[in-house]
Amino acid sequence: MKSGILNLEYIYLALLWTIWCAIHSLLISRVVVSRLKERYGDRYRFYRVFFNLVSIVTLVPVLIYSNSLRGDPFFSWSGAWRPVQLFLAMGAIALFYTGGKHYDLWQFLGVRQVRENESRKGLTETGGIDTSGILGVIRHPWYTAAILIIWARPLNIPVLVTNAVLTSYLFVGTVLEERKLVAEFGEEYRNYQKRVPMFFPWKRITRPGP
Numbered sequence: 223m224k225s226g227i228l229n230l231e232y233i234y235l236a237l238l239w240t241i242w243c244a245i246h247s248l249l250i251s252r253v254v255v256s257r258l259k260e261r262y263g264d265r266y267r268f269y270r271v272f273f274n275l276v277s278i279v280t281l282v283p284v285l286i287y288s289n290s291l292r293g294d295p296f297f298s299w300s301g302a303w304r305p306v307q308l309f310l311a312m313g314a315i316a317l318f319y320t321g322g323k324h325y326d327l328w329q330f331l332g333v334r335q336v337r338e339n340e341s342r343k344g345l346t347e348t349g350g351i352d353t354s355g356i357l358g359v360i361r362h363p364w365y366t367a368a369i370l371i372i373w374a375r376p377l378n379i380p381v382l383v384t385n386a387v388l389t390s391y392l393f394v395g396t397v398l399e400e401r402k403l404v405a406e407f408g409e410e411y412r413n414y415q416k417r418v419p420m421f422f423p424w425k426r427i428t429r430p431g432p
Contacts, residue, residue, distance in 0.1 A: 231291055232383050238284045239387040245280060247395055249273050252402055267339045270332030293378035310374035314367040320356040321363035351407055351414055359423045361400075361414070365392050366421045396420060 248254060250273065259266045299307030328334040356363045369392055372385050400420075403411050 232379060235288055235291060235380060236383050236387055238287060239384060239391075242280055242284050243387065243391040243395070246277055247391075247398060249276065251398075252405070264339060267335040268332070270329075270335050272332075274332055288380055288384055291380040293380055295376040295378045295381075297377040299374070299376065307374050310370045314370040314374065317356065317363040317367035317370070321367065324352050324355055324357050325364070351410055353414060353418065358418060361418050361420050362396055365396055368392060369421070 255269075258269060262269075326334065328337075360366055369389055372388055375381060377385075400411075400415070404415075
């Protein structure tokens with residue numbers, strides 16, 4: 223009976239994360255965004271702020287429920303695994319930092335849209351396709367960093383469920399995001415996709431050199 227209850231809790235946890243991810247994707251889908259732009263006109267400039275607030279508010283109960291599920295780790299980054307954990311954590315920090323040098327933080331937060339009534343196609347500082355620095359190595363350094371950081375922690379069943387859903391969402395969500403970028407930038411972004419990997423610099427590994 224105890225095992226059945228625990229299994230149900232993990233199903234609820236996976237469902238909560240899935241719902242949060244679905245809401246997050248729906249709110250930035252092309253259909254929703256285009257309809258909101260048509261309906262609200264100039265007032266649409268507040269949408270990014272609204273989106274961020276909704277994402278945070280809806281995330282809170284999911285985190286509370288997730289943290290309420292206790293479980294002994296079945297894997298911990300100790301002994302010979304500790305350097306691997308440090309590598310993942312430091313890699314995530316480096317990717318957040320180097321990616322942040324190319325992204326427009328004010329655009330990401332929604333401040334620029336409110337202040338200037340302007341919404342750029344991309345989150346880069348130029349508003350276009352930036353292929354310099356880390357963006358010339360992988361296309362989505364922040365998403366790669368997120369994947370690294372969530373797996374660089376001790377694993378129990380709740381963490382494993384959470385990581386599985388979030389990792390799947392990052393892959394699926396990125397594919398959907400890239401469809402929007404292709405629609406906005408066309409052949410320029412398709413060429414970027416051909417040259418630069420999405421998450422991991424496998425082209426640099428298999429074909430070293432400039």
